[in-house]
Amino acid sequence: MKKTKSTQKTLAGNNQSFLYQHCGPEWYPLIELYKKTFEFQKGEKIFKEGQQVNGMYVIDTGKVKVIASYGKGKEQLLRLATDGEILGHRGLGGNHKYPVSATALTHTTVTFIPDEIFNKLLKANNGLCFYLMNFFAEELHHSEANSREMYNTSVKKRIARAILLNYEKFGIERSSKQLTYTLSRKDIANLSGTTYESVVRTLSEFNKKGIINLDGKSIGIPDKQALENIK
Known part of the structure; x- marks a missing residue:
């Protein structure tokens, strides 16, 4: 982790924030006064499960996965996040410890807002409260939908959904139709609730059928509808 010089351009200049x-x-000066900017390399933890909550993070640039651990060395991938999105909100409330970890998938720059300042912003800005309420509701909806899918859909369907989530969150190159960032096979397996081996076999099958294009570790999506139609 590297701390960078705090500049207005990082957060205020990011109109997605x-x-x-x-x-x-009128609250911008307070944010600018207390915010801190950090850089993380691929694989670095932005915060760890069980760590004391000391504030919220906003992604300036980069790609992040949010994971929870269970059992012995097992992890569940809960969420993907990118530019302008919040991290650390699951630590809000009385527990004051992060129940999840956030890991940089690429070189990532985040802006940190101390807990005390974030709470002041919440109390004074109804729009911020309303945004977070909707954000939490949507996150809960996705979590419940994913739980149902784990029991009610085929492995192939779940893998297809993981690729589509990768596409929806991180985008695709218009000319090549390749994902701008492809999740690792392990992360796809984690997101799909299946094994690494099943992911490798299924991706190979999708590739042979022309549903996706494999180029090394990168995945291309020539026909999004075909992926959506997987049963």
Whole structure:
């Protein structure tokens, strides 16, 4: 982790940042005064499960996965996040410890807002509260939908859904139709609730049928509808 010089361009210049979209301009100076900017390399933890909560994070640039551990060395991939999105919100409340970990998938820059300042922003900005309420509701909806899918859909369907989530969150190159960032086979397996071996076999099958294009570790999506139609 590397701390970078705090500049207005990192967060305020990012018009995707929910803080600047949902807080009144009179609060910008407070944010600028207390925010800190950190850089993380691929594989570095932004915060760890069980760590004391000391604030919220906003992704300036980069790609992040949020995971929870269970059992012996097992992990569940809960969420993918990118530019302008919040991290650390699951630590809000009385527990004051992060129940999940956040790991950088690529070189990532985040802005950190101390807990005390974030709480002040919440109390004074109804728009921010409303945004977070909707965000939590949507996150819960996705979590419940994913839980149902684990029991009610085939492995192939779940793997297809994981690829589509990868596409929806991180995007695709228009010319080549390759994902701008492809999750590792292990992360796809984790997200799909299946094994690494099943992912490798299924991706090979999808590739042979022309549903996806494999180029090394990268995945291309020539026909999104075909992926959506997997049963």
